Amino acid sequence: MNFEHTEDRRMLADTLNRYVAEQYGFEARNRIAQSAEGYSAAQWAQFAELGAVGALFSEADGGYGGAGFDLAVVFESLGRGLVVEPLLGSAVLAGGAIARAGSEAQRELLPALIDGSTIAAFAHGEPESGYALAHVATSARRADNGWVLNGAKAVVLQGEAASLFVVSARTSGAQTDEQGLSLFLVPAATPGLTVRGLPAIDGGRVAELSLANVTVPADALLGAEGQAFATIEHAVGRGVLALCAEALGAMDVARQATLEYLQTRKQFGVPIGSFQALQHRMADVLLEIEQARSAVINAAAAVDGDDRIAREKALSAAKFTIGRVGTLVAEESIQLHGGIGMTWELPLSHYAKRLVMIDHQLGDEDFHLERYIALGKEIAA
Template sequence: MNFEHTEERRMLADTLDRFVAQQYGFEVRNRIAASSRGFSPDMWGQFAELGVIGALFGEDDGGFGGAGFDIAVVFESLGRGLVLEPLLGSAVLAGSAIAHAGSNDQKAQLAGIIDGSVIATLAHDEPDTHYELARVQTTARRDGEGWVLDGAKAVVPHGEHANLFVISARTVGAVDDERGISLFLVPAGVAGLSVLGMPTMDGGRVAELRLDGVRLDAHALLGEEGGGYATLEHAVGRGVLALCAEAVGAMEAAKAATLDYLRTRKQFGVPIGSFQALQHRMADLLLEIEQARSAVINAAAALDAPRIARERALSAAKTSIGRIGTLVAEECIQLHGGIGMTWELPLAHYAKRLVMIDHQLGDEDHHLERYITLGRVAA
C-alpha cells in the first residue's frame, strides 16, 4: 500500500504548516488561550478561508476531502502549533454527525460550518459516562409532534460560544443500551438550555450544559429515532483519528525542541547531546514517535473499512497515542531539566496537551479494553 500523500494533501499540509508557523506563534497562541473565548474569531475565519475546514468534509457535503488521511494531515499540522480553534468539535464531531445522518434541510447547516460562520459542537458526554458511548441518561420524550429534553452534558468543546449543538438523548431503553439513543439539533439560546463555560488545563475551553424542559420541533431529530448510536460511533471515530494525528504533530514539535536543546545546552564544555545515555533515551523516543505515526496511518487507512476493523484500528491508535504521548511528555521535560516545566517554554504546553489528548474521547485503558472486546466479537 502506498502511504505517500497526494499532491493536494501535501499542498494543504505545506500551506497550513506555513500559516501556523508565521501567524500562530507561541505568544499569539498564549494570548488566545488567555482570552474569554479560548479561540480567535479572526484566526477561525482565516482557517476557513484557507480551506482547512472544507478539507474535513466530503464533496457531497460541500467540502473537498473528508477521508481519513485528510483528517490526519490537517490535525498533525494543528498539533504542531497547539492550535485552539474549534475544528475538532465543530467540523469533525458535530459536522460528521450532521453529514452522516442529517436530512437535506439539516445538511444545509454544513455550509455555515465550512465557511466558519457557524460553530457547532457535540454534546454527548455526561458527568458519570466514563467514556462509554452508549451510556446516556439525558432523556427526550415526545410532546405532540415535538420533543422535550431534560438532562445534563459535561465537557462540551467550546460550548459557551457554539451556535448549534448536536445533543444525544435517550428516547427508550436502559441507561447503557446502544438502541434507544437519539440525536437532536439544538440552537444556542433555546429556552431551558443553560451553559456554563470553563477553561481546561491545556488552554482550551469547555462547557457544562443543563437541559430543563428544552422544547424542540419534530425537525430537530437528527437521523432515525433511537438510531443515534451508529452516528455517534461514526463521528467519535473520526474525532479519535483527529486527536491521534494532533498528538503526532505535538510529539514532533516536542522532539524537535528537545533535539535543539541537547545540541546547544553545554555541560563540562560539551553539548549534553554528546552524552551516550541521553543519546540512547532520545533514540528510544524517536522510535516510539514513529510507532505512533504508524498507528495513525493504520487508523486513517481503516476509516472506511467494515465496522469492527475500523473501530479496532482507531482504538489501537488511541491506545498507542495515550502511552507514547505520556512518554514523550515526560522524557522531553526530563531531558530539558528544570527549564522544561516553566510556563515560558512552549515544551510545557505541548506536554500538557499530550496528556489531555489521552483523556479525550477515551483514554489508553478504555481503548485497550475496547480493542480486546471488539477482537472477541470479530472472533
C-alpha cells in the same frame, strides 16, 4: 498500499504548517487559549479561508476531502501549533454527525460550518458516563409536535461559542443500551438550555450544558429515532483519529525542541547531546514516535472502511498507542530539559500538557486497550 499523500494533501499540509509557524506563534497561541473566549474568531475565519475546515468534509457535503488522511493532514498541522480553534468539536464531531445522519434540510447547515460562519458543538458526554458511548441519561420524550429534552452534558468543546448543539438523548431503553439513542439539533438560544463555560486545563474553553424541559420541533431529530449509536460511534471515531494526528504534530515539535536543547546546552564544556546515555533515550523517543505514526496511518486508512470491527480496532489501537507514546514523549522531553522544561515561558511544557490531555479525550489508554480486546472477542464469537 501507497501511504504517500496526494499532491493536494501535501500542498494543504505545507500551507497550514507555514501559516501556523508564521501566524500562530507560541505567544499568540497562549493569548488566545487563555482569553475569555478561548479561541480567536479572526483565526477561526482564517483557518476556514485556508481550507482547513473544508478538507474535513467530502465533496457531497460541500467540502473537498473528508477522508481519513485528510483529517490526519489537517490535525497534524494543528498539533504543531497547539491550535485551540473549534475544528474538532464543530467540524469533525458535530459536523460529521450532521453529514452522516442529517436530512436534506438539515444538511443545508453544512456550508455555514465549512465557511466558519456557524460554530456547532457535539454535546454527548455526561458527568457520569465516563468514556462509554452508550451511557446516556439525558432523556427526550415526544410532546405535541416536537420533543422535550431533560438532562446534563459535560466537557462540551467550545460550547460557549456554539450557536448550535448536536445533543444525544435517550428516547427508549436502559441507560447503557446502544439501542434507543437519538440525536437532536438544539439552537443555543432555545429556552431551558443553560451553558456554563469553563477553562480547559491545556487552554481553550469547554462547557457544561443543562437541559430543563428544552422543547425542540419534530424536525430537530437527526436521523432515525433510537438509531443514533452508529452515528455517534462514527463521529467519535473520526474525532479519535483527529486527536491522534494532532498528537503526532505535537510530538514532532517536542522532539525537535529537545534535540535542539541537547545540541546547545553544555556541561563539562561539551553539548549534553554528546552523552551516549541521552542519545539512547532520544533514539527510543524517535522510534516510539514512528511507531505511533504507523498506528495513525493504519487508523486513517481504516476509518472510511465498511468493516466496523476492523475500523474500530484500528482506531482504538491508534488511541492506545498515542496515549502511551504521548506520555513518554512528554516525560522524556521535560526530563531531558531539566527544571526549565516545566516553566510556563517554555513552549515545551505546553506541548507536554497537551499530549497528556489528549490521552484523556474520547477515551484514555486503558479504555481503548480494553475496547480493542473486547472488539477482538466479538470477532472470535
